Amino acid sequence: MANTRKNAAWEYFGEELKRRREDAGMTQADLGHRVFVSGGYIGQFEQAFRKPQLDVAQRIDGVLQTGGFFERLWRKLIKTSPYASYFEEAAELERLATKICDFAPAIVPGLLQTVSYARALTLAGNPLAADEYIEEKVRARLDRAELLKDATRPVYWAILHETVLRVPVGSNSVMAEQLGHISRLGRERKVVVQVLPFAAGAYPQMGKVLTLMEFDDSPPTAYTEGVYSGNLLDDPAVVKRAHEVYDLVRAAALSPEASLSLIESAAEDYGSCVSTT
Numbered sequence: 001m002a003n004t005r006k007n008a009a010w011e012y013f014g015e016e017l018k019r020r021r022e023d024a025g026m027t028q029a030d031l032g033h034r035v036f037v038s039g040g041y042i043g044q045f046e047q048a049f050r051k052p053q054l055d056v057a058q059r060i061d062g063v064l065q066t067g068g069f070f071e072r073l074w075r076k077l078i079k080t081s082p083y084a085s086y087f088e089e090a091a092e093l094e095r096l097a098t099k100i101c102d103f104a105p106a107i108v109p110g111l112l113q114t115v116s117y118a119r120a121l122t123l124a125g126n127p128l129a130a131d132e133y134i135e136e137k138v139r140a141r142l143d144r145a146e147l148l149k150d151a152t153r154p155v156y157w158a159i160l161h162e163t164v165l166r167v168p169v170g171s172n173s174v175m176a177e178q179l180g181h182i183s184r185l186g187r188e189r190k191v192v193v194q195v196l197p198f199a200a201g202a203y204p205q206m207g208k209v210l211t212l213m214e215f216d217d218s219p220p221t222a223y224t225e226g227v228y229s230g231n232l233l234d235d236p237a238v239v240k241r242a243h244e245v246y247d248l249v250r251a252a253a254l255s256p257e258a259s260l261s262l263i264e265s266a267a268e269d270y271g272s273c274v275s276t277t
Helices: 002-023 028-035 039-046 054-064 069-079 085-096 115-125 131-149 162-166 172-187 236-252 256-275
Strands: 099-104 155-161 192-196 209-214 221-226 229-233
Touching (some): 002 069, 028 039, 085 229, 192 236
Parallel strands (some): 099 155, 155 192
Antiparallel strands (some): 209 221, 221 229
16 A cells, blocks of 8 residues: 555655656756756656656756745655665666576575575664664565566576675574575576686676666666665666676576575585574
8 A cells, every 4th residue: 555655755746847847838848958867767757667867857957946845745756765865766667577587696695585585684784773674674675576576577597606605794594595496486487696716717897786777668778786875777788787797697607507506505614504404
């Protein structure tokens, strides 16, 4: 129900944008040109298909002379999101994607996380937070993972650096469960997983999370993440380069079958530690 209300609020954002743009006598292309996005993007904002970033909302206010209306509405809607503000739009696009490719240099990607792993990871970053806050973040993470259970789920491809398998998050039992979960998804052919081994050495964009998304009726995007920051990239030349980087990493990774075998071996190692304690 909360998600339905939020979608309705973004639809209101889009309706107001369209009304005020038309009142100003501008086409979508006119407004897009003046706020440095395409006219097609303005159309997607008006249809609530995409959410503008804060700087775009601020420029819209400036061009349409709306006295900060769109910035205030943006901030209110983002504040109600269970996701960090820098990830909110990427999370929305994730639900619309027909194909998602993740590269994870250090931790299991959110779409593959188990409850216990997500909780241990959240606690590690928020050691003094209240239980309610921790559980809210865990629920949001698991809600995202639901899209892999859909009959219409996107094609999902994940490349995990071997670091993801070797650095424990939570207890040995948490890691055994998490790696077993990834293995099952791979064996059931719901996802494609590869591991980039330590032996591969240096790789492009070292240390950076990278997510590529493709859509039926919109241009592809790339998302990169750093410390409490994220960048959603949609410039065609930049996205093309991001795909080239991903292809280089994929070429250096183990085959899907060898990767699952390595993941299963690591899961067994963690399981053995549990059984001997």
